[in-house]
Amino acid sequence: MRIRPLVALSAVAVTALLLAGCSSSGDPEASPTPSSTDSECLLDAQPGADSDAITVAGEAPELDATVPADLGFEDIQRTIVSEGDGDELHVGDLVSGAYEFYDGASGKRLETSVDTSADESGLVPILLDASAYSVFVAALECAPLGSTAAITIPGSAFGEGGSSVALVAQGVEKLPTQATGEDVAPTDGMPTVTLAEDGAPTIELPGGDAPTKTEVAQLKKGDGAVVKEGDTVFVQYTGVKWSDGTVFDSSWERGAPTAFPTTGVVAGFKQALEGQAVGSQVIAVIPPADGYGEGEINEDDLVGETLVFVVDILGTQRAVTQ
Template sequence: MRTRPLAVLSFAALSVLVLAGCSASSTDAEATPTPTATDSSCLLDAQPGDDSDQITVAGEAPELDASVPEGLAFADIQRTVVTEGTGDDLYVGDLVSGAYQFFDGASGELLEDSTVTSPDDSGMVPMLLDASSYSVFVAALECEPLGSTAALTIPGSAFGDDGTSVVLVAQGVEKLPTVATGDDVAPTDGFPTVELADDGAPTVTLPEGEDPPSKTEIAQLKQGDGATVKEGDTVFVQYTGVKWSDGSVFDSSWDRGAPSAFPTTGVVQGFKQALEGQKVGSQVIAVIPPADGYGEGDINEDDLVGETLVFVVDILATQRAVSQ
């Protein structure tokens, strides 16, 4: 498997380039706000230019067919909305299904077509407008109506001194739920109990006076009927993690206000086990001992070594890995 190119560009790099290219703006790049989930503001709002205006796009998601001409200047980040949709405007934190194509700017070579990573027959893939991990989708789709197709040109300097300029063409088609939508499953005896707030955020209560299990245990709270998560997939989730030692929350996508995405091969073994084989729409609870978490050792406040961890995970979407 190779690294998905869409996940390598930082929000900071995008911000600096966009702000530098906005001649009408006096905003200092150093003053760029920390990216947070929002439903009413634009973080980048990239503008059209001579480069992005030359990208042509035929078809609609999932069968986009873009063409990148030779000789583009790639002076700054530019975005041209090729076709405008009719849905609600998209903002950071939104999760949508749609399609994209990713091109080498120098050669015009197609580097990645989302149709080959779709987990089902629809040909669609999930796209998360996440400024920290998938900032290219923020730059391409934010503050435009759902259904729009955008062409984004990014200079190689955004990727470092030896970076290659790239072009992203993307279309968001449908907003995806940000909570598990599967059918409720009866609680499993011996597991922590879970109560859901109106927005879907879980509160975990540990069983009193019981020792944690010696091996990873997983139970379903909701049974989905979507695509099955496979090894190496990038999975889009909401989750809360709790320490068995004191019941405190140590990490939660809910607290950040938006879903998270990561490959199943990029998390601790117990979390990986909780994801793979599950269907989209499911909610699972996993109790993970140190051996499948962050390792054995003395428990302290500074890390998760020695901790048994409890995760409640809503599985929202999945995308297949790109093959070599």
């Protein structure tokens, strides 16, 4: 059973959690009443008999949880097993931490972050992303950094055919949201990059024709774990079109890092990521053949466009092995 594709809860489950978190009354007929934390807590999963039954004997990176095999899994529940002393975590935060997934039927451990960590720490990046990693939002949001949470999730929360799981997770420390590596001298002929105070890049294109092969250069050289093929990479990025210099996508504009496997992006972007160390910032110029394909340029898609990306590599996690 693979867990990584299941870290996003279904829209139905997220909606149910939102409604439950907004209600301050035990009366099921009562209208939801916003609380003082509604603007900060997105899912706000509550404790119950299932999540309370999970015990945790260890600390990150090895949490060593015990999940009973007879849990009911009637709804999503969260119990804070131990409370940390850091700042509260919220959607958009990126932290290092540890997690363990357990099969809901048997209580058997399915996956642990120790097995997917990219370095000797045994920790992995954890992104509180409501669209792609809502399980971790449900587990860690609105709890102090350093807290350990136990959460139980019925299979229905993942959509049709989903299996019930339990998750134990702990955030350890916040990770930088911009590249921290040493500056590297600019490469001749590449676009010029200027960074704002928060790290957001502005890209100025050089004159002349676009290159016909993908070109990648470092702007900052990190010293963290090296990204391997199939890793899930945690990044900030901005992409512009060579044809007119306009930004077509940017995590900076959305206000939070993002994550994806290197095998899930266009060939030129994959080439820019793999082999780079965490903490690095790279610039990649990607012709259509390594991007979205050849064709006539139009404003509705990226076909025929040469693309320029500036990418800050914030973390990486190894793929799950079977």
